[in-house]
Amino acid sequence: MSSQMGILYLADTNHVVAAFTRAAEPAQVETVPDSFVGAGYHIRPVPDSTVTSTDRADFVVSAKNLKFTEVVLDPAIVAAPRSYYMDTGTPPSPQLISNPASGLPVSGASPITLPNDPIPSLPSYALLVQLSSSSPTQYSSGPLNASANTTVYLSSLPPGTYHVLLCVPGYPLKWIDVSVS
Amino acid sequence: MGSFVARPTFYEGEILPAADLVASVNYPRGALARHERYLHVWGIASGLTLATTSMTQGSTPYVQVTLKAGIAIDGSGRELVVPTDTLLDPSGLASFGPEERVWYPVFINGVDQSAPATSNPTGCGNVSQSTSTQETCTVSYGMPGSAQDLAEQAASNYSDGAGSGSWTVLVGFVEWSSAAQQFSGVAYTDGTTSVQYAGAAASEVVSQNGSLLLATHPAGTTGANPVMGLQIQETSKGSTLLFGQLNSAGNITVALLKVSSSGDLTVTGQISGAVAPGSVQVQSGIAYDGMTLPPPPGVNLSAGNSAVQTHVSVHYDNLVPPPGLTIPVPIPLECRVDESTLQVHCQLQWFDLKNPSTPIIAPASCDYMVIVSAPAS
Numbered sequence: 262m263s264s265q266m267g268i269l270y271l272a273d274t275n276h277v278v279a280a281f282t283r284a285a286e287p288a289q290v291e292t293v294p295d296s297f298v299g300a301g302y303h304i305r306p307v308p309d310s311t312v313t314s315t316d317r318a319d320f321v322v323s324a325k326n327l328k329f330t331e332v333v334l335d336p337a338i339v340a341a342p343r344s345y346y347m348d349t350g351t352p353p354s355p356q357l358i359s360n361p362a363s364g365l366p367v368s369g370a371s372p373i374t375l376p377n378d379p380i381p382s383l384p385s386y387a388l389l390v391q392l393s394s395s396s397p398t399q400y401s402s403g404p405l406n407a408s409a410n411t412t413v414y415l416s417s418l419p420p421g422t423y424h425v426l427l428c429v430p431g432y433p434l435k436w437i438d439v440s441v442s
Numbered sequence: 443m444g445s446f447v448a449r450p451t452f453y454e455g456e457i458l459p460a461a462d463l464v465a466s467v468n469y470p471r472g473a474l475a476r477h478e479r480y481l482h483v484w485g486i487a488s489g490l491t492l493a494t495t496s497m498t499q500g501s502t503p504y505v506q507v508t509l510k511a512g513i514a515i516d517g518s519g520r521e522l523v524v525p526t527d528t529l530l531d532p533s534g535l536a537s538f539g540p541e542e543r544v545w546y547p548v549f550i551n552g553v554d555q556s557a558p559a560t561s562n563p564t565g566c567g568n569v570s571q572s573t574s575t576q577e578t579c580t581v582s583y584g585m586p587g588s589a590q591d592l593a594e595q596a597a598s599n600y601s602d603g604a605g606s607g608s609w610t611v612l613v614g615f616v617e618w619s620s621a622a623q624q625f626s627g628v629a630y631t632d633g634t635t636s637v638q639y640a641g642a643a644a645s646e647v648v649s650q651n652g653s654l655l656l657a658t659h660p661a662g663t664t665g666a667n668p669v670m671g672l673q674i675q676e677t678s679k680g681s682t683l684l685f686g687q688l689n690s691a692g693n694i695t696v697a698l699l700k701v702s703s704s705g706d707l708t709v710t711g712q713i714s715g716a717v718a719p720g721s722v723q724v725q726s727g728i729a730y731d732g733m734t735l736p737p738p739p740g741v742n743l744s745a746g747n748s749a750v751q752t753h754v755s756v757h758y759d760n761l762v763p764p765p766g767l768t769i770p771v772p773i774p775l776e777c778r779v780d781e782s783t784l785q786v787h788c789q790l791q792w793f794d795l796k797n798p799s800t801p802i803i804a805p806a807s808c809d810y811m812v813i814v815s816a817p818a819s
Contacts, residue, residue: 269733280807282727287739288711296736299783303732307764307804317803339728340760340807361765 266334268355269294269302270347272326273387273402274428277355278304280342282334294329301398302327304389306343306426306436309362311369318424318436319394326387326400343434362433369422371415371441375429377406388413389426405429415441447472447601472603475519479598483641484517485611490524492548492614492628504624506530507616509581514550514613515640518598518605522552522579532624535583535616545615545632547589550579552607583616589635612637652676661692680704722815728759731788731805735779741814743784753813754779761790764804768796777808784812 263286269279279302294302301321308318330353338345338355345355366374375386387402405411415423418441427435450465452458478484489512494505507530514522535546555578559570589612598605614637619626630637647654653675663669671688675681681703686694700708723738735754737743743752758777763770773791780787788808791801 263727267736279730279733281729281733281736283736284726285724285739297733299734299785303785305731305789305803305805307802336760339730341762342730342807343805 264334265331266339267297268330268332268338268342268347269297269327270330271322271387271428272328273383273385274430275347275349275383276428276430276434277338277342277345277347278302278322278327278434280339280355282339290331291329293324294327295324297329298322298324298327304426304434306434309435309437312436312438314422314424314438316424317394318391318426320389320391320424320426321398322389322400326402346430358431358433360432362435365427365429365432365435366437369437369439371439373413373415373425373427373439375405375411375413375427376432377408377410378431383430385430386411386413387428389428390415390418391424392421393424415439445601468603475602475604476600477519478515478521479517479519481643482515482519483638483643484515484519484609485638485640486512486514486613487640488512490514490550490613492530492616492630493527494625494628497624499622499624502619502621504619504622504626505628507625507628509548509550509613514611516552516605516607516609516611517593517595518602518609520552520604520607520609521577522550522611523577524550524579528581530581530616530625534581535618535625536623538583538585540618540620542618542620542626544586545617545629546586547584547612547632547635548614548616549582549584549589549610550613551582551610552605553578553580554607582610586632587634589615589632592635592638649674655692657688657692661688662690719816722813724811724813726809726811728807729756729786729788729810730807731786733786735784735786735810735812737784737812738814743814750814750816752781752784753815754781754784755811755813756786756788756808758788758790759807759809761806763792764802767792767794767802769794771795773801775803777806779810786810 263283265286266280266282268277270277301323304320304322305317330347332354335355344358346358348354348356364376384405384407385402386405387400390399391397420442422438422440425437425439427437448465449469450462452462489510491510493508493510495508497504497506509524509528509530511524511526516522530548538546540546555576556572557574557576559572592610592612595609612635615629615632616625617627653673655671655673657669657671659665659669661669669688671686671694673684673694683701684694684697685699686697689695698710723741725736725738729735756777756779758774761772763772771793773793775789775791777788779785786808788806789803790806791803793801
């Protein structure tokens with residue numbers, strides 16, 4: 262077994278979405294995630310307790326919104342990668358996310374209010390939105406307000422109840438359902 | 443249709459007109475041009491590099507660009523000789539209204555110029571005329587992208603001699619500094635088109651000394667990259683094909699790849715590539731739900747690679763319950779791989795025995811093994 266592990270993480274927020282190992286490393290280690298993503302990486306998250314929909318969210322993230330790196334193997338990260346974010350310092354290393362997911366909004370109403378305590382070095386958020394598990398995923402990102410909460414409007418979407426994956430630095434990925442009227 | 447190639451002949455007592463003497467000169471020149479045109483590939487043969495000298499104008503940096511002396515062969519087989527270093531004039535590019543961070547091509551063309559008339563005319567009449575033609579070059583600039591189609595310039599007829607100089611040869615690219623109204627950099631490619639160097643057009647290359655060498659630069663060249671060579675050589679201990687770095691003496695002392703005359707292959711690095719017929723390659727490890735499994739090194743499993751068969755085995759690995767469960771119990775939901783995409787589907791249903799309720803479906807990791815095989819032909 263290689264002493265390295267591959268990490269796939271969100272480019273905008275550094276959330277680790279997958280980790281893997283491989284016994285045989287290639288001569289030239291990949292620098293982009295395309296080989297491990299295919300037509301898109303599928304995130305099927307654990308639903309928030311407030312999610313009442315029986316439909317399982319299946320967010321698809323394209324390779325352009327992901328990054329790939331190899332770091333020293335840590336079995337704990339391979340077993341539960343989504344508890345970590347990538348510290349992209351030198352050398353880059355995954356770090357445990359300290360805040361609980363409960364720190365993020367649970368309200369299923371639009372607009373969504375995001376807290377103003379992100380990781381200072383990466384003050385941006387990402388949202389993955391889909392109407393159902395079989396519908397396309399819309400990916401958007403933006404800056405987090407450093408001095409106040411950030412309000413994200415979904416009013417441009419047609420009315421309906423959407424699966425929304427909140428990706429806010431400092432917090433685990435969180436799936437909520439949001440109703441847009 | 444071109445005319446026949448005419449070889450001048452003379453007879454005793456003939457009065458030689460100037461045209462016959464000119465034809466005597468043009469015949470070998472035309473033969474040489476046809477040789478250059480059809481047995482070689484046009485481009486820079488030696489020199490003609492763009493050297494820079496850093497300068498400042500006030501606090502604004504810029505560079506002076508010098509076209510170094512050298513020789514090129516154009517597509518008609520004409521020699522383009524730049525005998526001395528030539529400082530490029532930025533005003534020639536300024537007339538384009540150039541933008542910054544854009545590469546503008548620098549071209550040379552051959553030009554015939556009559557040499558100054560001789561000072562001691564001795565023929566009939568009292569008129570001084572030039573008695574030689576100077577083969578010079580002009581330097582010009584082009585708009586971005588104008589270097590892309592140089593290979594499609596008008597071709598010569600088989601019987602034609604050297605061209606008039608209309609064939610354009612690219613020697614490099616320059617960048618512009620608006621603040622200094624001067625050049626700011628040089629390059630030999632704009633990312634799409636690169637400077638072309640003269641080559642050989644041959645279906646057979648035969649050495650006379652038992653050794654044949656291909657090299658990326660002349661031995662001893664100092665540059666950003668090592669000079670690499672490929673050499674076939676006969677020796678009393680067995681013939682070899684070698685690939686490796688060329689030392690200053692023109693020898694490959696450490697072969698990265700060696701093939702002996704008996705067919706033995708020796709490499710210092712890894713061998714990767716398509717799966718050979720009859721072989722099996724394996725990749726294994728731990729993967730997470732949603733990702734695409736990595737294939738064995740060097741194997742491309744993209745669509746269309748029907749020459750190989752892929753076998754995948756997965757099973758649950760270290761099971762980590764989602765947070766918030768007191769007595770978590772996992773029940774398998776799915777642990778499989780999409781055969782067409784190698785995407786992992788690995789999820790568990792978690793029950794909390796202390797607080798029985800609706801199970802939580804959570805992604806999980808799995809052990810995997812990818813076996814790629816190709817039938818023996």
